[in-house]
Amino acid sequence: MLDVLRVRDFRLVAVADLLSGLGDWLLLVAAPYFVLRLTGSTMATGLTLAAETLPALVLGPVAGVFADRCDRRRTMLAIDVLRAATVALMLLVHHPGQVWLIYVALIGESGLGQFFDPARRALIPALVGRGPRLAAANSLTALVSGTVRLVGGPAGGALYALAGFGPVVALDAASYLASAILIAAIRHRPGPVSPQRQRGTVLRRFADDLRAGAAHLRVTPGLPVVFATAAIFLLGNAALTALLVPFTGTVLHAGAGTLGMLFAALGVGYLAGAPLSRAAAARFSDRRVMITSLAALSAVFAVTFHTHDIGWALVLFVLIGPPGVCFLVAVDTYLARRTPDALLGRVGSAYGMIQAAATLAGMLGGAVLGQQVGIGVTADLAALCVAVSAAVALLIPRHSTADSLDASKSSLAAPPERSADC
Template identity: 45%
Template sequence: MLAALRIRDFRLLWFARLISLLGSWLLVVAIPAYVLQLTGSLAATGLTLAAEFLPPVLLGPVAGVLADRWDRRKLMIATDVLRALAVALLLLVRDPGDVWLVYLALVAESVGTVLFRPAAQAHTPVVVGTGPALTSANSLNAITDGTVRLVGAPLGGALFGVAGLGALVWIDLATYLMSALAIVMTARLGAADAREEGSSGRFFAQLREGVIFLRTERSAAWLLAVVTVFLAANASLSALLVPFGVRVLGGSMQTGLLMSGLGAGFLVGAPLIRRLVDRMPPAYLLGGALMATGTAFVLLFLSRSLVAALPAAVLIGVVGSAALVTAQTALQRITPNAVLGRVSAVQFTGEALATFLGAIAGPAIAEAVSLDFAAYLACGVTVLSGLMALVLLPRTRVVTAPP
């Protein structure tokens, strides 16, 4: 699983991802808590989430064209600097009248992330190729994400209580600058290709090229559809986990342990899936992982004690991480690198929209009918996404290429 770390440029990209992601997650709890502290308003606090979701939904396809049109390495460096400047605005927030600066900072930071993610996803195969090293790279990134999610938010919440928001903002700002420096140290791979793409046609013509690719390469289009359906259901289930933990399992402590179980499973699943991704067709591996995820969620919501719920949570993390690594690797292998930025941006846009709608739908259905009904409905949709993968995705191994 560590094969990709033998490649110097990937080590630098991986470090950049790790350090900037950790800085961002330190603020996940701190910013809403600070807004609530300043205003006492739940609505004002909720707008912090909306400010982060808006740019991915509106700018996703545009970001994909830019990732294919411009030098991706320079784009990643520029967006890290943009995000550092954006979070610096938070240092100016002192009283309730300054809260608009929080929303401006979050929107600007999110714009930078929207531009960074497709560029990074498209640049990774340029660095490591699309063979086993790509699977290694995606598995390592999944472990990084799982670890940061497990540690970042609780650590940020604790540091916020001790040191305040200002200290966390300075840490996050520094992590973005460190990420930019790491990317500066990478080789200028793919820069010529990016310049050629940038001068080959008008912006909207290039946007249309991405759409045409998804029309002609149905495997990529169906893969995006499967992942979007899964993420909508997963967002609903995630939104229901906290009330389930509090009402059924006994309180916030039990809920926190449940979340830790999910994170632990995520860390276990990424290395386990490493070899299977290179040996099994996407239809079988992704379909099986998604159906197992839906089944594990059913077991979780059937539980009436933490002892029964915790193993189900770990299983969800294992098969859920396997599904995400499989989907990402398959998309990178199916899609030509010249349009991978645009296709990745479509993926991230669908992810943001599905997560937003799912997070609203799950609690709304639970309020209208019952928590159990909403949970089992989302579990059924998750299993359905697995059946879609079995029917619609390639049943042969995806061809890989050297770096």
């Protein structure tokens, strides 16, 4: 898996992702606590988390087209600089009447991220190819995510307690600027401008691009089923996420410290899952990895939220990580290998919209059901939802390697085309 770091440009992207991700998680913990201290309102605190979800649902289509029409490296560079400036707005907040600035900054940061993520996803296959290195790159990305989850949350809480909100915000802004510097050093450049893509008005070209992306998702064998599988899994996963706080308090009879330990255990599982996902990708098809991972997750989920022992809960949270990472890496690799470079941004943003919508619905449903029917029954329903996603994954066609786009090549045969609009 680490062999892919020999690709200089991917190495820059991976380190940039690590730095900006750490900054995000520092703020993810500190911002709600800061708002709670200023306002004393749990609703105001909850809005800081809701502000992260809405932009993904609204901006997804625009972001995907933008990522495909523009130089992805330049897009990522500009977005990082803008995110640094947006986050810095929170340094101006000193009393409850200014809390709205935090919401503006969080929505702006999340909205800009909707343009960054599809561009990053689409750039990776251009840097490492669509062969074995693509799965390795996605596994390494999962390793970065696990590291961020393990370190970012506790570090954010500790830094906020020791130094206050301002230094956390400054560090997050600095992480974006450091990421921008690394991305600026990427040597990869897109191919020549395509004159045909410049015809018509901006609105007409945008509509045409949306239709092309939707058509690819609709007619490419396997993609609709993979999207449905991911949506059902994420729905159940988010419902369980909504149960974490009441599960910790009412089932484990523990406090915030134990909740932090559970998140850390999940991070350990993510770290362990990264090399496992690479090994699984080398031995099995993406289809088999998805089915097996989801089946394992449904079993672990079914047990986890019924345990009353903190020690066993920590062990089970570690066990959630490996199959979760294997599934997510398999989905990313599957989508990239069956999507032309010119459409990767739109497919990535569509997947991001599915993630956001399913997560929002799952968290709302989990919270309501947990209140109405109890934690145990809701957890069982969520685990059943994940089991259903494993059954749906059985409908994924059994593609051969030849069915993938350039699956056996280390890089694309021809450079991607870009519009002159950006």
